[in-house]
Amino acid sequence: MTSGIPVTETRPARDAGLQAVLLDMDGTLVDTEGFWWNAEVEVFAQLGHVLDDTHREVVVGGPMARSLGHLISVTGTDATLAELSALINLRFVELIGRGVPLMPGAQRLLTELAAHGVPAALVSASHRRIIDAVMLSIGPEHFAFSVAGDEVVQGKPHPESYLHAAARLGADPARCVVVEDTPTGVRAAEAAGCQVVAVPSVAPIEPGPGRAVVASLEAVDVPFLRSLITAVH
Known part of the structure; x- marks a missing residue:
């Protein structure tokens, strides 16, 4: 797997509570969910199928295999999962070619994490090729490493990707805070x-036990993240 920092050089934060922050990418740090949906709509339209917005909430935030499995089922397309995945990834890369907008508060939060010495990792359901393209807008220097959806055996909502990230950082998952934007990602983090x-x-x-819901990343800072760990330990 691709990593910006060797595992042996990665250390958890000295803070006795918060040890690491693990962040989702699409819809959390960057405003790409619309790009993904547009890519899916365009590809299926080329194949003669119309996708309406009732399917958008179903496919958002999950691994591509699950999302496309749903769309294949509802449209009855003859295209295979592999064919659709390749076409949609290609169209998505074309759509984000000029860069992607960061979500409000994302840049400030990433800068603050670095200033406080809190390790951060990017954990996404997107494939490596997509992450590397989007990282040009976010800045790879903000992360110890990133975990892509095609680098794990089981994608979100399975906890594998978050457990892997915590282990690479040498952090206790219970002392990690995950920042997510979808129910699928939240389930993975909580699992x-x-x-x-x-x-x-x-x-x-x-909202729920161990889960804080905020309107935007503007409401998230290091003291707030530390308070979430302190409250349960």
Whole structure:
């Protein structure tokens, strides 16, 4: 897997509570959910199928195999999962060619994490090729490493990607905070035993034990993240 920093050089934060922050990408740090949906709509339209917005909440935030499996089922297309994945990834890269907008508060939060010495990792359901393209807008220097959806055996909502990221950082999952925007990602983080900050994008997310729901990343800073760990330990 691709990593900006060797595992042996990665250390958890000295803070006795918060040890790491694990961040989703699409819809959380960058406003790309619309790009993904547009790519899917365009590709299916080329194949003679119309996607209406009722399917948008179903496919957002999950691994491509699950999302496309749903769309294949509802459209009855003859295209294979592999064919659709290649076409949609290609169209998405074309759509983001001029860069992608960061979500409000994202740049400030990433800068603040670095200033406080809190390790951060990017954990996404997107494939490596997509992450590397989007990283040009976010800045790879903000992360110890990134985990892509095609680099794990089981994607979100399975906890594998978040457990892997915590292990690489040498952090206890219970002392990690995950920042997510979809119910699928929240389920993955909670299954890993992490505390969660949910910033809903397309689909609504309700508050719950170990889960804080905020309107935007503007409401998230290091003291707030540390308080989530302190509250449960």
